[in-house]
Amino acid sequence: MAKKSRTKARDQRTTTSTPGEVGPRQPCPCGSGRRYKACHGAPGGPVDTYVRRPFEGLPSECDLIALRELVPAGTAPLTLADSLDGSERSVVLCSLLPMAAPAMVRESGEIWLGLQVQHQFGDPARDLGAVLIKALAAAEAGESGVIGLTDAPGEGPRLQDLVTGDTLDVTVHDGFDYWIADVEDKESMAGALDQANEQAHPTARLTRVEAAYWTDVGTKEHLRWVMPEPEDQLLDALARLHAAGKDVIVEGARLVGMFRAHGLLAPVWDLPLGTGAEVLEGPAATFAAALAEALADESPLSTEERAARSGLANRQVTIR
Template sequence: MAKKSRTKARDQRTTDSTPGEVGPRQPCPCGSGKRYKACHGAPGGGADAFVNRPFEGLPSECDIIALRELVPAGTAPLTLASSVEGSDRTVTLCSLLPMAAPAMVRESGEIWLGLQVQHSFGDPARDLGAVLTKALAAAEAGETGVVGLTDAPGQGPRLQDLVTGDSLDVTVHEGFDYWIADVEDKDSMAGALDPANEAAYPTARLTQVEAAYWTNVGTKEHLRWVMPEPEDQLLDALARLHASGKDDIAPGSRLVGMFRAHGLLAPVWDLPVGTGPEALEDPAAQFAADLAAALADESPLTAEERSARNGLANRQVTIR
């Protein structure tokens, strides 16, 4: 009996966790495929503790997540806080840099900071803060080239500590020509961009709502929309809209599931081929208004809405 009790207690310790905490037996959110206790949860495994919502507090948090996980080619200028040494320097946040570099100091002294990198130190915002700090120091010293991390960043500033502003001005590019925008001899380097450009699916950011991105993957089109609301409230609201038939974005569209990335959800709609981003603008604005009303509804879910919620919860894919 005592052995059974100890086993039950041990099972509870290894499976129970506080809200937002990753359990030891759960997959590590870094994406390694290992259990948390064998990866970032292991002693010395990942240096920094895993942060579930690392970009919270940054301007345009949802767009940053989209640029890191969903958008092939996008940029946004960052405004450095006045307390940062070199705060007058031009810094551009980029979805992807050549060779997936974490950062680059250009010949002009401008700094490019890359989002799509494979650091696994637990807190991407701290990684970005460490890389940006190193790039600023290199630029001040007159150095140019790639800047990255080879070791865990330690307890230095996070990106939130280095930048300011309420929102980002995001530009989605057709390809990666921005990599050579500041290069004089563009013709000699243009051929090297061809493979990268061919792999970049056409993407566009909607203008009437925040962090909603249309893309064409060839066989179909999608709308992927990163939303800032807490998961439980958002699932309730989406279930209400589904039950009332208000979750269509365009004729023939279908809400097929959602990504979970960096603590937020990104609902995904399948769209008929030929829809394009322009046709989504007004419907997306209407959906945002309907979603706001559903989020404000505090009444208990009906049986139909609970069923819709369960279906949505079962169609989630965790990216990060």
């Protein structure tokens, strides 16, 4: 009886809050995924400020998200802003660096920035900006090696403040051999490199559409496509195409769901084994045109389209 009374009292405490007030155990309204008491409801506010769409405004935002979340081995050169000291220095954005390092200054003075890192401080664009500033300072001092980021960087420039340009020139590699392309003693790193390469699934970027990547994970092939449209409009458009049977990229393919990463959606298709990347080029371009038409359609969804939308919304997995 006492246990039931305590449960009832606890339920009353959690339900009798001021209208509009967020309970301590409810999700924080900022979208961080944490409970309110561990985020903006914590004493002094959140430890790390969560940014829902951290890469907005950066060149090729969708490709950058793919490099961070989907592509095992990829690189893209960055162009530093003219106002930045050392703006003529070569900087390369990398999907992954050895030991998941945030950055490296090479012996040549070139700077590599890593996207797939172990730290999570709430705003990866701010983290990238902080580690780039540290790497530039080290390079100017003639130092080389790994540049770490062990603590939240605090206030400072974000990557958007430090680079310029409209697009990224992405190169997808077969493995991580680019790590040692400028290293003379390659034999000493051969074992670690082989181990890393074994974990890299074959991946290719389609050329006729933006931010669409084919991959072969052994038991299946997938097409994963990061799209820039707002989530609600994109779900409506995908639902229209699904209900009309127009979301089958190639015969035997199936739209199975989507990732949500850094504020954008990435629809995922299962593909028949043996499909490969080249055969997807034309069908992907055709699908992109159909999607643009569906996005422009502002009519209410039909009953079948609403059911399709509900099914798609239930097949989402949030990565970040």
